[in-house]
Amino acid sequence: MLPKSEKASLVIILGLFLLLAVAGSVINPLHEATDELRHYRFVQHMVQLHRLPVQGEMPCQAQGHHPPLFYGLAALATFWIDTGREVCAEPPLNPFWQYRYWEVGRDNKNLYLHGADEAFPWHGEALAAHLVRFINILIGAGTVVLTWLLARVIWPARPYLALGSVAFVAFNPMFVFMSGAINNDVIAAFSGTAVLYACVVLVKSPTGLSRRWGVVLGALYALALMSKFSLAVVVVLIAVSVTYVAWHDKSWRLWLEVAVIAGVVTAVLAGWWFARNQMLYGEPTGVERLTELWGVRNPADSWGLAIHELPYTWTSLWGRFGYGQIPLPEWMYLGLRWLVGLGLAGLAVPFVRRQWGELRPTAVPLFLLALDMVLLFAVLFNYLLISPAGAMGRFFFPALPALAILTFYGWSRWGDWVLRYGDIEIFGRTAISPYPYIPISFAWFINTIMALLTAVALFGFLRLAYARPPEFAANMRVPNVTNARFDAFANLRGYELSTQTVQPGDELVVKLYWEVTGQPPGNYLLFAHLMNDDGLMIAQRDTHPGLGNFPSSRWRVGDRFIDTVRLHMPETMIAPDEATLSIGLYAPGAYRLGITAADGSGLGDALPLSTIALQPAPGDVPNPLNQNFGDKLRLVGYAYNNRVLRPEDVLAVTLYWQAVAPLDRDYEVEVAVCDDPCPDWLGARVTAVNPITPATSTLRPQQVISDTVLLSLPGNLPPDVYLIHVALIDPLTKEPQNVLAADGHILDDRLLLAQIRIIE
Secondary structure, eight states: OOOHHHHHHHHHHHHHHHHHHHHHHHHSOTTOSTTHHHHHHHHHHHHHHSSOOOTTTSSSOOOTTSOSHHHHHHHHHHTTOOOSSOTTOOOOBOTTTTTTTTSSSOSSOOSBOOOGGGSSSOOHHHHHHHHHHHHHHHHHHHHHHHHHHHHHHHOTTOHHHHHHHTHHHHTOHHHHHHHTSSOSHHHHHHHHHHHHHHHHHHHHOTTOOOHHHHHHHHHHHHHHHHHOGGGGGGHHHHHHHHHHHHHHHTOHHHHHHHHHHHHHHHHHHHHHHHHHHHHHHSSSSOHHHHHHHHOOOOGGGOHHHHHHTHHHHHHHHHOEETTTTEEOOHHHHHHHHHHHHHHHHGGGHHHHTTOHHHHGGGHHHHHHHHHHHHHHHHHHHHHHHHOTTOOOGGGGGGGHHHHHHHHHHHHHHHHHHHTOOOOOEETTEEOOOSSTHHHHHHHHHHHHHHHHHHHIIIIIIIHHHTOOOOBOOTTOOOSSEEEEEETTTEEEEEEEESOSEEOTTOEEEEEEEEEEOSOOSSOOEEEEEEEETTSOEEEEEEEOGGGGTSOGGGOOTTOEEEEEEEEEOOTTOOOSEEEEEEEEEEOTTSOBOOEEOTTSOBOTTSEEEEEEEEOOOSSSSSSOOOEEETTTEEEEEEEESOSEEOTTOEEEEEEEEEESSOOSSOOEEEEEEESSOOTTSTTEEEEEEEEOSSOGGGOOTTOEEEEEEEEEOOTTOOSEEEEEEEEEEOTTTOOBOOEEOTTSOEEESSEEEEEEEEOO
8 A cells, every 4th residue: 555645646646647638638639649530440440330440441541450459448438429420531631731840830730620510518529539538548547657656666665766757657748648649559558567567566576476477467468469569579578577587486387387378368368369360461460461551661771761760759759749740849859868868877876886785676677677668669660660650759658667767766876876865775675865855856856847848848839739820809900001802701901021131041921910701611721922023933832821720611700810921931042132922812723812902993813912122141152052962962052044034045053062071973963944843853844964063072071163054945845934953863873862951851852943934
């Protein structure tokens, strides 16, 4: 039995976890969490069709390859709800949801468009989905309790270690978020931790092995296998713990009996699932069919890519909401890296101080925790090698309690060494600390910090990502009064610009003050165009109003809201120049809304707002850039001989390259003229592939050279606006080099330069 103070502490932490997880679930619109719609379809398949899904049988994607434990629980809780929708029903997609997905903010972070049918009080699909989410929250709470119990069984005389350890699970922003969503990663964390807990109890038990352990371990392993197949590796934990106890007690006959019993229990409880897979897919796991449907990487070719994805995987373990398009600020990730890194480094303190009495009683349990982390990391890394969707920290959730306990234990050892506050357990006896309240206070401090971090993540970033745009009062004095009416649906009362002058890479923020005057029949899109006098597009944005969170189908007469649209000036923008900023509304794939002035006169279908001055960035070459092509060369500037040409003219593109490092080969440059983006150079009107001159193998690091590529335009080239693509080609593989951002993530394998216009 736990002392009253420990019970109170655990109740407080569980209460805060439940509060935050429920809040996150309510804040997060339906199906915005990673793969939630596909997990939900699994549940609905069981509810509506009364059977398990078969991979490839459904006309839509579902998580039919996963074991059914979580989905069965969810189906039992929601079978009575008529959602009014088929299993494969698809919510309206937001086509702009990946806009600058790596940025912190609220610009088009929603994958789907959401309506009033999701509002409280819930009914139909909203009720079913939220009930399943609440079941997952309870499973997450169970994982928190298991983390506490796991630390308590390792250090029964030091309850503050359990109190501090649980903070990294209960108040991990991503674990809280995923607990409030529909997925099987939380139940995987619960069942994986249950297996680890049983193994630690076994190796700490004074009574040793018994046949009962075969039943317990077999049942828990079946629980793990029925939660998520990736937990198959925890059989190593079971094998190590049983073998250790058998070796310690010299009970090898009992070891064999326990192994047989555990195997039989597992086969009885979980074997049917693997037999079903064998009959359906020809192999017991179903993984081969999964890779056929979802795609697969060649492990031999993807080691470098997998290693490159590890930083992203780490950040998604702590907080990248949605499909990763809602990141947290870098300072949060940096702080967590230091917090966890220094904590794990503290594990070395007992070795440095030769505290063998400290280590002996806990050596085997700590080894099991470390082994658990290694095994689950191996599973995660293997998934990175074979799957494009492997860079997800949630796949490490089953090892999160082990990571949490080891992290806080390491911090406690730093405290013992630096502050001399620690109490050291030696053969079951505890040396009393002269400062008994310091370790408890530090444990509460860690909980407080992590809880605040989670609250900020949920309310400061997740909530804002899906928030409706701000409103303004009817009598408010708006800037730049316009009063332009867009058909019968909306009146642009005024607008506000962040600047009148921009350089390449700058951001122009446009605030539009809308008043709804009529009920739109559907969803209209907003465009903002910045075009020069030659009719060439400098920058543009298309978006649903409210940055995706307030589509026009949700407008009601009398709504007044401030829509904020950001236009990012391309780094390849040519300056000096002037451009006109215009906005409008249009029906997707159809027509633009007509615009009239306050006096009823027509204004066309695009409303000019202001003239914007385009200024060049500082630099020694024309149109300075800093585009990194595969850490081989940087494109630091470029120029055209002309931007308005006729058929049969010659377009001269001068490229200024800077060597990043000494190169062992002579790279080529490929320049294409395309009607539309031509990612594989298909449909290019003109293409030129030339060795860069002078040869890149002769360049010194940081040396800048100019290379001119000539493209003869065909005589039958239709008048239009054309795009110019540039790629750096490896002469041996003929593959384009990736264009890398400053933080190393891949932007593309080619660069889009400024447009040109062909006239008659």
